[in-house]
Amino acid sequence: xxxxxxxxxxxxxxxxxxxxxxxxxxxxxxxxxxxxxxxxxxxxxxxxxxxxxxxxxxxxxxxxxxxxxxxxxxxxxxxxxxxxxxxxxxxxxxxxxxxxxxxxxxxxxxxxxxxxxxxxxxxxxxxxxxxxxxxxxxxxxxxxxxxxxxxxxxxxxxxxxxxxxxxxxxxxxxxxxxxxxxxxxxxxxxxxxxxxxxxxxxxxxxxxxxxxxxxxxxxxxxxxxxxxxxxxxxxxxxxxxxxxxxxxxxxxxxxxxxxxxxxxxxxxxxxxxxxxxxxxxxxxxxxxxxxxxxxxxxxxxxxxxxxxxxxxxxxxxxxxxxxxxxxxxxxxxxxxxxxxxxxxxxxxxxxxxxxxxxxxxxxxxxxxxxxxxxxxxxxxxxxxxxxxxxxxxxxxxxxxxxxxxxxxxxxxxxxxxxxxxxxxxxxxxxxxxxxxxxxx
Amino acid sequence: xxxxxxxxxxxxxxxxxxxxxxxxxxxxxxxxxxxxxxxxxxxxxxxxxxxxxxxxxxxxxxxxxxxxxxxxxxxxxxxxxxxxxxxxxxxxxxxxxxxxxxxxxxxxxxxxxxxxxxxxxxxxxxxxxxxxxxxxxx
Numbered sequence: 151x152x153x154x155x156x157x158x159x160x161x162x163x164x165x166x167x168x169x170x171x172x173x174x175x176x177x178x179x180x181x182x183x184x185x186x187x188x189x190x191x192x193x194x195x196x197x198x199x200x201x202x203x204x205x206x207x208x209x210x211x212x213x214x215x216x217x218x219x220x221x222x223x224x225x226x227x228x229x230x231x232x233x234x235x236x237x238x239x240x241x242x243x244x245x246x247x248x249x250x251x252x253x254x255x256x257x258x259x260x261x262x263x264x265x266x267x268x269x270x271x272x273x274x275x276x277x278x279x280x281x282x283x284x285x286x287x288x289x290x291x292x293x294x295x296x297x298x299x300x301x302x303x304x305x306x307x308x309x310x311x312x313x314x315x316x317x318x319x320x321x322x323x324x325x326x327x328x329x330x331x332x333x334x335x336x337x338x339x340x341x342x343x344x345x346x347x348x349x350x351x352x353x354x355x356x357x358x359x360x361x362x363x364x365x366x367x368x369x370x371x372x373x374x375x376x377x378x379x380x381x382x383x384x385x386x387x388x389x390x391x392x393x394x395x396x397x398x399x400x401x402x403x404x405x406x407x408x409x410x411x412x413x414x415x416x417x418x419x420x421x422x423x424x425x426x427x428x429x430x431x432x433x434x435x436x437x438x439x440x441x442x443x444x445x446x447x448x449x450x451x452x453x454x455x456x457x458x459x460x461x462x463x464x465x466x467x468x469x470x471x472x473x474x475x476x477x478x479x480x481x482x483x484x485x486x487x488x489x490x491x492x493x494x495x496x497x498x499x500x501x502x503x504x505x506x507x508x509x510x511x512x513x514x515x516x517x518x519x520x521x522x523x524x525x526x527x528x529x530x531x532x533x534x535x536x537x538x539x540x541x542x543x544x545x546x547x548x549x550x551x552x553x554x555x556x557x558x559x560x561x562x563x564x565x566x567x568x569x570x571x572x573x574x575x576x577x578x579x580x581x582x583x584x585x586x587x588x589x590x
Numbered sequence: 591x592x593x594x595x596x597x598x599x600x601x602x603x604x605x606x607x608x609x610x611x612x613x614x615x616x617x618x619x620x621x622x623x624x625x626x627x628x629x630x631x632x633x634x635x636x637x638x639x640x641x642x643x644x645x646x647x648x649x650x651x652x653x654x655x656x657x658x659x660x661x662x663x664x665x666x667x668x669x670x671x672x673x674x675x676x677x678x679x680x681x682x683x684x685x686x687x688x689x690x691x692x693x694x695x696x697x698x699x700x701x702x703x704x705x706x707x708x709x710x711x712x713x714x715x716x717x718x719x720x721x722x723x724x725x726x727x728x
Contacts, residue, residue, distance in 0.1 A: 303624040303625070303628035428607070431628065431631050432607070432632060433631070434635070503621060505615075506621040507619045507621070518616065518654075546619075
């Protein structure tokens, strides 16, 4: 399990061992041990909350270095639509597409175009009544991973449509290889990613055996390279081909806006999504057809690797969307496009048992009883000073053998006070002067 | 055997769902199957809400041993006059406040019975209601 790849990492030299990240992790995947944070691989969902929270910038998202693109003879950029939202006052998406060519790519394939195709695939799935409702969007890999860890009973609700970026990668490679008559493995397909989770999803794909993407480059990194080419550009050679709905996927609610399920809900921000998933699991939202959850505030435009304020970016996306000629995926996407590459998962999504206390239920019951007994002795402050996020998780860590009760500073203080009283008891009430009375 | 109690206040909609959220979390830690978890989730939520909406207060208990999950509730009143009627789908005595929040569809008790392997209800008007549900682990 620990060999699992994660984009979210710790920069040990910058970590002060404070408890900020500890408190904000939605899967309790962080511990502070030996004065530094540690990420529990099997629990981390790469949501990037810790990256946002850490004031020392000790939490980072590992992405591929830009120069990796030059390892390939032919290079294709897959810009997430959220990239367009990074440029304030951008009026023409084509300018960004041109700029991607200027910085070293041979071809650009808009992920928004694949979002149009995914939109149609979702609409088709919505027409099939064989799945429990609501269907849950598979677009945000963090949400899928949270479901695997915290809501395993909702896995069967996840719509089995591939992420737009995967559809984009397969189509881009196919189109380029055909057009230029080159071998598909000479082509490097790179995603310009707004988040760590999508980087992780390339190395550990969800719902498919292997990703079609060769690498992911941080949006912030690419943004810096694009700025000189975007600034001042007025006209564009390239004409964007995605519909306004595909571009709209960058914002929370964009997917629903495109696919128009009958009764749907869009929720953004990881804690908010968890609250609603909790309700879905309790069977309280069975009248809902579709649930779109985005871990980042505002949707992908709020990703931890973006540079623009998410609200401003949302607005830019809206303006760009409205400036495009009106077209809807249901007309714009041809059936040939729908059949060009696989659009559905070919692997089952499995529950992640990282929260399980023991392999056997009997063993887990023993451990939980032990935890309950420990918990009664703990103060319940959830201060995090022990390095575990809550008293409850601390009790769990003791039972798992990672720490001892005296790692709780409050228990330690009480113990020390007790000892001090004992020492005092040992002392005689009216101590004889040590010095012998002087002879008179 | 693992045992936890959850006191539940009457009319406290702001905290409603907390006990069932904790029950789900514990069952995940224990490693029960996702299918069982879903059933217990639905049943425990209904059980908790029943106390909030209909009783003057009570408590919920979770017990787990290697054979089964036992979910039970015990409230301090007012009790159900006609249990058979209360068990009918669509029948509810929920007040307007509860209905305005989307409750009172008359599916609480039927949902519990549907999801549990064994369901028993015992109510004495003026005294209170005890409900017990068993979910087999095997």
